[in-house]
Amino acid sequence: MSKLLIELVRNEFSDAVTASHSERGDETVVIKAASWLSLGQFLRDDPACDMALLVDLTAVDFPDQNPRFEVVAHLASLTRGHRLRVKAKVGQRDASRAEIDSWSGLWGSANWAERECFDMFGIIFKGHPDLRRILLYPEFVGHPLRRDYPAQKIQPLVPFREVDNIDKLPPFGPTEGMSFGRQTHDQWQKLNQPDDDL
């Protein structure tokens, strides 16, 4: 049934579909980013597709590929019971021109999903009514789910306290962790004794 769906999309967008596969009930169509909006319109409005539900919209970063990002959307039809995954590749290797049309005019759920995608990956959704960060704060610089965002980098809103050894305040040490983790409890017992000098 869903293979039929791939055929429908292939017939309608014969020159825009770059790849498709059907693996154990998991149907995927890869399409050129220029046809993103018209594909969404078709999938929602065509009676044979009738994809009323946008389940998820996110992106994947492949830093060594060009185009670099892959926008992934999962669609489902409530009446026909079929599902489809749609992908489009956007962005240069330096993350410029990561732009794609917004689906927020087609599905209401695309609004926040695209905001999250913008927040995490920096993909610009053209035509989005309110494209700003949704999870992180406006002061945040960069996009943390890009692979080139440093794993250790934090951007605190509040300056940390000016205390000696702020990274290892007592009773935690450099190997802090679970209570039954890497420290022995004798050390803690010593720390909690009143005459012990911290």
Added chain:
Amino acid sequence: MGQLNSSSVSTVEPAEHGYFTTRFESILSWAQKYSLFMYPFVTACCGMEFMAVSSPRYDFSRFGSEAPRFSPRQSDLLWVVGTISQRQAPILKRIFEQMAEPRWVLAFGTCASSGGFYDNYATIAGIDKIIPCDIYVPGCPPRPEAVLDGLMLLQDKIQSGDRRPAIVKPRSDPATDQSLGLVQLRRPSQA
């Protein structure tokens, strides 16, 4: 007692009624430790365990910390229950600064204590990065017994005037206590 008119008021005789002497700081901290008005700053799944501690089965009102005050200006003890993200840090710091002295802070659970496994761009690695913390209760989430241990530990510290941070220790180490019947979690030490 005699009748309540001026002619029958008399001084209390020590031999009849008894008395004891104490230091002012001692009785003040005794009063403080049994009337901890709390501000619950509950952000995450530890809140479930917090509800368990506050409900009748574990019932921390037994320890005089029953009344929640949802105004930091009326609170003594700030319960930080759950993960604190960088975005919430200004809120938490402001709540703390609005509390009047004396004030205490209890970090409930591993996330509030050290960030837990949220070692990433979004999470504060322990609330002690932004506010001083008195008691750390480890656990993910901690058992209610561990929380009660933390509360009693805080009361001890209030009584003794000790403001250094302290951590709740497990009553036994599940990694080594064979009576718990768990697997051997920790490798033998390299000694």
